[in-house]
């Protein structure tokens with residue numbers, strides 16, 4: 001077994017165990033293999049080991065990898081998205097996790113119409129209010145969702161957050177719990193064209209805690225593919 005397939009099995013087992021601890025069905029949780037900076041061979045190994053959801057954070061790299069990988073993959077755009085690049089991924093990705101402004105949603109709506117499709121999106125919440133991070137402050141989330149819900153070619157299906165980097169993942173438990181509550185509260189508003197069925201939260205360092213607190217999608221890179229090397233990049 002390669003390292004990648006072994007890692008993948010371990011992460012899956014951790015998800016199953018976390019679900020068991022809190023009485024959740026592990027089938028509710030989608031593991032996204034975050035393959036940014038990794039070569040196609042690494043993605044193919046993960047694919048051969050069963051991975052069908054992949055996450056990337058750059059439009060060009062995402063687009064190149066879509067061209068080179070099998071068609072039965074669901075691609076997740078998890079990185080900050082510039083409006084002028086939406087056209088390159090519209091209709092090619094299963095889910096955009098990182099929508100944090102009306103203007104971006106509006107552009108996604110325009111490009112979706114051109115491709116004759118409806119694009120599912122998540123609203124990225126900067127729950128901890130970190131200055132360095134993208135995402136809408138939690139207090140403004142409902143208002144933004146109401147505005148975006150008027151656009152008929154984007155469909156809000158949930159929320160996403162990137163929790164702070166912490167030594168002990170327990171430190172992020174309150175954030176994950178707060179995100180779950182926010183999604184329940186928004187769901188109760190019964191807004192047309194809005195579903196709160198996806199909660200994308202948890203990365204290598206803290207996905208186990210995120211699953212215990214209700215994550216439906218965890219985004220794991222290092223834990224599957226090993227450490228990233230940015231030094232070789234362009």
Ligand SMILES: *Cc1c(COP(=O)(O)O)cnc(C)c1O
Nearest residue numbers: 034057078203204219220221222
């Ligand atoms: C890189 C990245 C991840 C994966 O991070 P790891 O710590 O390597 O698991 C998850 N989510 C987003 C948005 C990322 O950019």
